[in-house]
Amino acid sequence: MAGAGPAIEARGLVKVFGETRALDGIDLTVRRGQVFGFLGPNGAGKTTTIRILATLARPDGGTARVLGCDVASEAGAIRARVAVTGQFASLDDDLTGYENLVVLGRLRGLSRAASRRRADQLLAAFDLTGSAGRPVGGYSGGMHRRLDIGASLIVTPDLLFLDEPTTGMDPRSRSQVWELVRQIAAAGTTVLLTTQYLEEADRLAEQIAVIDHGRIVAEGTSAQLKARVGSGTLHVRLLDREQRSLARAVLAGTLEDPVQLGADPLTLSVLLATPADPAHVGRLVGHAMTRLSEARVAIAEVTLGQPSLHEAFLALTGHPASPAATGHGDASS
């Protein structure tokens, strides 16, 4: 690995699609060897940023260096050392899994024999040997994504871009992909991962940047962000909808944070903005429950969850995450 600087260093990246500023001044520093999470809703600018860093798109403003090379003038050197996997950079559905890997191996400069050997190895390692001879179009979502990631490892990259690796996956496939990402990172590859899921960023990324409307609205470790977002959300589900205003009054009198009414007339929620201290949160919630039962509010269900991305956005940006507002800025146009 040449150079000791950061894996990615971007300053003031701007990308404009017609009327939309898909990226509106993105600054990003990713250390070598780090798993960096890029968290945001659809249309926030995640994919556009990756496309620029992977030299597939040109920024309209700002500069970026990837592995020490300038994205504008040294694209070839960057392409030799990075791999891109995700929503937009995918596989050939008509070809079999094996053929896809052999074609990509040849294009990566491996000999015919080496490409075949590597394809076999990767298919075995990703538990896809049984489906190697089937066209990829017929693969399940989880198999497709595993092969997709495998295709990025034909030559071990110094930097791997993973664009929403688990979007639309069932939980089991998701945890398989997470395990893969951990192993890839453990072997020394820097990973830039975009995701819509707070949990995914939390589990995988050492450093997280939250992006919204083409701007980075918060950055830090998972713990730092949670401290800013709050310690969690208390969801209460009632047995009787007539009691909701009573429950609301009780919770408002007990907790300092504003009480939100759910779309379901039986639900209420409170985003606990107090700094993360589990013991403190527990006491607070216990206290609120006692008050509710004293007021004879019949409760069907109480959960204390991590803030959802929606809530995190509300807390970090002051507005709900609204994909519609930015249109197709994030689409693979």
Added chain:
Amino acid sequence: MSTPTATTSAGMAETHHLEGLLAAGGPPRRAGALAASATFGWRAMLKIRHEPSQLTDVIAIPVVFTVLFTYIFGGAIGGTPGHYLKSLLPGTLVMGITAVTMYGGARLATDVTTGVFDRFRSLPVWRGALVLGSLLGDVGRYLLAATIVVVLGIIIGYRPGGGAPGVIAAVALVIAFGLSLSWLWAVTALLVRDPAIVMSIGLAVLLPPTFASNIFVQPRTMPGWLQAFVKVNPISHVADATRELMNNTGSAGGPVAWSLIATAAITLVFAPLALHLYSKQD
């Protein structure tokens, strides 16, 4: 989905194998432009193998053109079909290949809108390789179309005076001309990125010069302005050259030279344009 047991063993396999895989060596040397183009050509062949219906155009068009034109126009214009075939069959070869070229453009337009296109563009290979590779695939398709026209022609009574060498030379010339048009459709495909629009543009561009040529009739009965067009129309020159080569009626080889010049000119304009459009970043 898999059973829990299968998943557990799979998870262990992943953990086990991935370490060795990731430790494997440094990056190989960059794939050369030719090797990469050949790989893309191979990919085109693989796609045909998995989806043989892709060949519908290169099979149907030559068959329909040859049979239809011979029996519809043949008797009316040239007496017996056998007589007319001598002039018509080489023209049908030109027309068939020319029409088939559009489909390659439509396929490229489909290709560039899929995710795999972005994956290819993220690789450290010469960016023209995909376009060149798809052209290599086109050579195979044109060869198939040409073979169908010639074999069908011979079945229904055509006898090439130029023998095998004449037929081979004619087919080579027509394929070269077809490839120059492929570049034109590649440019169209990269600009509009929609297979249906590529096809409609292709038809609008190809239909007039195909009929306003000397493929079906000699231009003696046409108005003066149209005769002038027929004379400069490259399709007329290619049709003339093909007739000369296949029937061995060539004298000075003028039409062959003009065809090669037209082929080179179209290629020189549209090939660099296509490569530029392909490697351009968004």
